[in-house]
Amino acid sequence: MKKSDAVLVFVVMLLFTSSASGLPAGAEVRAVPVANGLYLVEGLEGGNVAFLVTDEGVLVVDSGTSPEAGRLIMAEIAKKTDKPVKYLVLTHYHGDHTFGLQAFPSSTVIIAQQNTADNIRHLNEPRIRGMMEKAMPEMVAAQKLAVDKLRKKKGKDLKKEEERLQELEAGLAQLRELRFVYPAITFQTKLSVFLGGQEVEVVHLGRAHTDGDALVHFPGLNVLHTGDLLFAASYPYIGVEAGADTASWIAAIERAASWEVETVIPGHGRITDKQGLLKMAAYLSELREAVKGAIAAGKSLAEAKKMAPLPSWKGFDRERQLPMNIEAVYNELIRK
Numbered sequence: 286m287k288k289s290d291a292v293l294v295f296v297v298m299l300l301f302t303s304s305a306s307g308l309p310a311g312a313e314v315r316a317v318p319v320a321n322g323l324y325l326v327e328g329l330e331g332g333n334v335a336f337l338v339t340d341e342g343v344l345v346v347d348s349g350t351s352p353e354a355g356r357l358i359m360a361e362i363a364k365k366t367d368k369p370v371k372y373l374v375l376t377h378y379h380g381d382h383t384f385g386l387q388a389f390p391s392s393t394v395i396i397a398q399q400n401t402a403d404n405i406r407h408l409n410e411p412r413i414r415g416m417m418e419k420a421m422p423e424m425v426a427a428q429k430l431a432v433d434k435l436r437k438k439k440g441k442d443l444k445k446e447e448e449r450l451q452e453l454e455a456g457l458a459q460l461r462e463l464r465f466v467y468p469a470i471t472f473q474t475k476l477s478v479f480l481g482g483q484e485v486e487v488v489h490l491g492r493a494h495t496d497g498d499a500l501v502h503f504p505g506l507n508v509l510h511t512g513d514l515l516f517a518a519s520y521p522y523i524g525v526e527a528g529a530d531t532a533s534w535i536a537a538i539e540r541a542a543s544w545e546v547e548t549v550i551p552g553h554g555r556i557t558d559k560q561g562l563l564k565m566a567a568y569l570s571e572l573r574e575a576v577k578g579a580i581a582a583g584k585s586l587a588e589a590k591k592m593a594p595l596p597s598w599k600g601f602d603r604e605r606q607l608p609m610n611i612e613a614v615y616n617e618l619i620r621k
């Protein structure tokens with residue numbers, strides 16, 4: 286698999302996970318209160334979605350990982366208020382935060398950092414089109430052939446391979462349902478939304494998980510939605526194809542941690558606080574030091590990627606990300 290294909294598969298894999306809908310099998314989707322008027326939508330796969338209900342309308346952060354997830358988010362909002370969804374802020378362009386956009390009313394004003402708007406157009410859209418028109422149909426065709434062969438031979442893996450075929454077909458159907466929806470308003474470093482007597486600050490602190498990350502700060506509630514600057518208790522994904530930079534990621538976390546914030550909603554994982562956020566900066570710093578040491582010792586990238594987790598990373602989820610994290614940092618360090 287070409288590297289660009291691997292990235293693509295990462296971006297869309299949430300579309301054909303367990304239930305082929307971007308939702309964990311059997312999960313109950315429900316909005317739980319975080320602070321006064323602010324809710325987190327639980328039970329979705331992919332990025333954490335939050336929404337703020339005010340007398341004047343609703344502001345949503347991120348849109349879910351698929352059109353179906355977007356519809357479920359809209360249904361949860363409707364259970365809490367009959368006010369319209371006025372704004373939707375995107376934390377960045379990755380599909381598990383943006384592929385639900387089409388489920389929101391066309392009157393919703395979508396806000397994103399300028400680079401995120403560019404990334405949706407120039408990274409997401411051509412990749413998804415390529416996936417939908419070529420890569421996925423080819424995978425489905427190859428899988429059909431494999432299943433046919435097994436049927437004739439009465440092979441023992443038939444059931445497993447049939448299930449894989451169904452997953453691929455469902456994934457392709459989901460992809461074909463996708464419509465690209467673009468931000469209406471972009472900003473460079475900061476934008477404030479005033480809604481129902483509250484200010485919501487949308488802030489870009491430089492390159493981090495991508496080159497277009499937005500943090501969403503609710504100063505009246507002391508809550509921060511970090512987008513994917515924080516994967517709580519988990520190895521992060523480092524978006525190298527969209528200009529990620531771990532040095533400036535650490536600086537961004539340190540700046541955000543200086544704000545008045547009690548509750549932190551991560552891009553992925555459970556709600557935490559500033560200590561939870563700072564753990565991500567600590568992980569990235571330790572990783573950089575370890576990779577620096579490997580480079581200084583003359584290790585190749587392939588050797589460096591075999592590094593074992595440090596004791597302080599014990600219990601982190603998604604360990605399969607570690608070699609990719611090492612590669613991202615290795616390339617970042619030798620470039621500088």
Ligand SMILES: [Zn+2]
Nearest residue numbers: 377379494513
């Ligand atoms: Zn992401």
